[in-house]
Amino acid sequence: MALSQTVKCRTAESAGKLSKHLIKLGSGMGKSYPGHLFLKLGSLNCVNYLASKLGIxxxxxxxxxxxxxxxxxxxLLLAKDAKLTYNYESNTINAIVTGLLTSKVDLGVFEYGIRDIEHAIPDTVCKIVDPVGVVYTNISREHSQVSGRKNPFKEYLKAKQLLSTPMKRxxxxxxxxxxxxxxxxKNKEQDTKVTYYGLDIDxxxxxxxxxxxxCPICGENLVYSKRYLNHRGIYECTDCGFNRPEPDIKLTKLILENDIWWVTLNGEIYNxxxxxxxxxxxxxxxPAFGIHNLYNLLCAVTTYISFTPNPENIKxxxxxxxxxxxxSILPPGRFEIFxxxxxxxGMGQGDNGDALKANIQFMESYLGEEINGNTAxxxxxxDEGEDEIFEDHYSSLSSFKPVMVHVIPGRESIExxxxxxxxxxxxxxxxxxxLPYEEMDKRIDKIRELVKESTSxxxxxxxxxxxxxxxxxLKSRCKSQKKRS
Ligand SMILES: [Zn+2]
Incomplete structure (x- = not known):
């Protein structure tokens, strides 16, 4: 890096760190602001300079x-073994850069939401942050429309893929x-190590x-010999042979014991x-928190084992x-049963078909088959333009067959x-x-009333x-009702 460039990056770094310090003192600036300031004073290349300072x-x-x-x-896992900088619920490069404005840490751990290629610049993020790990939870359809523009699933998948495409280590x-x-x-195996996690339970x-x-390769329908949660399972393309790889780490046993679930993890992971x-x-x-969260746990454990500098601590x-x-680790909108x-x-967010289905499945695994035919x-x-999400929701509703469906707008369009x-x-x-979006209180009151008056x-x-x-x-108000009762 040329001297003038280094000076520019260092100036941006000092300003960014100072603003981060001021935010900690409570000046009210947003959590992405230091990163924004850094990028304004420095350049995208300066992010590379910041990223290279991390130990791992x-x-x-x-x-x-x-x-x-x-x-x-x-x-939670990595912080026990290493010095970290991190952020979650972030969707911008500014938030990641804010996290990178730090001193003497081993690892940066960043959540990065990608809706489409234009808004997320995933390949640029990968090039400048130069990650040693890119981790995928799952991919299903959502955001079929972003800022009024169609976002077909193929492009959505491509955007996610681009986040790891430039990686060479x-x-x-x-x-x-x-x-x-x-x-x-599969597409990364020639460039980097790829570690797979999966379930192996009844x-x-x-x-x-x-x-x-x-099939993501040839477009034929995939055939499943077993499904754990919607499109996640043991699959095969009978046309081109694409199939589910043997996971490096597996969740091999699940014992449900009221509010505690016991899981067994087996495998061998590259560190x-x-x-x-x-x-x-x-x-x-x-905690008893649904199959979808078993995947989240497995994903986190896999990431932890892959990057801990102290493998002797793993167990x-x-x-x-x-x-x-x-x-309490789960997001505020999480599906809860009370x-x-x-x-x-059972109440909580199910923004896409996959999530809504996971909620129904959680209710079934928690309360048993009795809920079938007895649930409102x-x-x-x-919203408008989200027909594909509705199709997925409708498919789950149709197969679950509630005794009654009370429909309320969840987004802005009542039409x-x-x-x-x-x-x-x-x-x-x-x-x-x-009920209109602007009068959210009325929506919430109506939902509470429907819950109260339901005969189910x-x-x-x-x-x-x-x-x-x-x-x-909604959840906190329903629960306060619970306390009063
Ligand atoms: Zn195929």
Missing amino acids: GSIIITGTNGKTTSTKITI GVVICNADDPRTTYIG LEDKTPLTGDVF YPTDKNLPIDLKVPL NTISETCESLDL KVKNKWI FIYTTP AAKNYYEIIKKSLPADFYP KYIIVSGCGPEDYMWGN
């Missing part, structure tokens, strides 16, 4: 669902049970897929800092972290919600409440809606 390097975690939870658990971590992340991994998702799953393969054989307790670190894990008077309520569903719809309702009522008993013993409230503004508020 950066890890970037992306995917459709479970990014935040996987990132948080990864941070380190480890790419993929979910073997997800054909889309496996496809990305549990099976018997409900139909929310849509056909196409980047020591350049060694490490055998894994562990049994740990977890203790994982055991201690899992023992102290509780539901009892109000004599009714069981309060469904909050997607779109009404159209979705018209489709639902053709095959399921349903009613509709056209089981009620699921899920679909689209803003994380805190709707789900966070």
